[in-house]
Amino acid sequence: MPSKPIIPTVSCTSPSPSEGTMHDFQLALDRREFSRARDMALAFADPDMRGEHGRCALHFALLYRGSGPVVEALLQRGAQVNCQSSDGTPPLFIAARRNEPALVKKLLLAGADVALRDKEGASVLHYAESANVAPLLEHGASLEARDNLGRTPLHAAVLFEDPQTVRTLLAAGADVHARDGDGKTALDLARDSGDEECVEILEQAEQGA
Known part of the structure; x- marks a missing residue:
């Protein structure tokens, strides 16, 4: 996408x-x-x-x-x-x-x-x-709409490498634990891509959830 x-x-x-x-x-x-x-x-x-x-x-x-x-x-x-x-x-x-x-x-x-x-x-x-x-x-x-691959807007923000939108979606109540069709969370995708800023944001969100 x-x-x-x-x-x-x-x-x-x-x-x-x-x-x-x-x-x-x-x-x-x-x-x-x-x-x-x-x-x-x-x-x-x-x-x-x-x-x-x-x-x-x-x-x-x-x-x-x-x-x-x-x-x-x-x-x-x-x-x-x-x-x-x-x-x-x-x-x-x-x-x-x-x-x-x-x-x-x-x-x-x-x-x-x-x-x-x-x-x-x-x-x-x-x-x-x-x-x-x-x-x-x-x-x-x-916030929890799913595309054909089971990805939420939070997953998409990570794929766009957009940490500010990741923060905004989390602040609005996006589910940090949501998994896509492959069983991956947004944090998993951030780690896969090596996006350190998104990884840090999502790790903090998971710890606080």
Whole structure:
């Protein structure tokens, strides 16, 4: 799972736009021309247009730091906030991997569903950065959600080598003793990878549990 780029089955069924339209939109984003990308988003005949890998315009906009106005424009146009790409990824998963909780909150207020899963069975908390854990939990995300390999968000944070998120999940009540489908705890995974900081955090958590 962590090998995926930042980037669960509600689908956008609107007709696809011309390749040129999506190409121009992506080009504006690549060039960080966010004002232009925002104007394009407001003018789209179909705010749920799809590009490569079945991603909607909202997926692409969320990949770029500073693209908040583009995201807002797409939401204003009624873009489906739970649109899933071909691998089952909804926009919320992309936002969750960015250290911009304001964007996560915008998507949640727009109706983003924290219960969605991708094709690997992962939930949004499996991808969340530390700062995004609290708002996701407030909207019902589960600390003990399991992916197809039986891994919890705590296991995922270790695999992402993200000690701050490990701390945040533990502080929120994540089960340090939870075992994945191979019978391994998050501490086992940290030891396997040689992540000394995560090992120390998890050893302290196990001793205090």
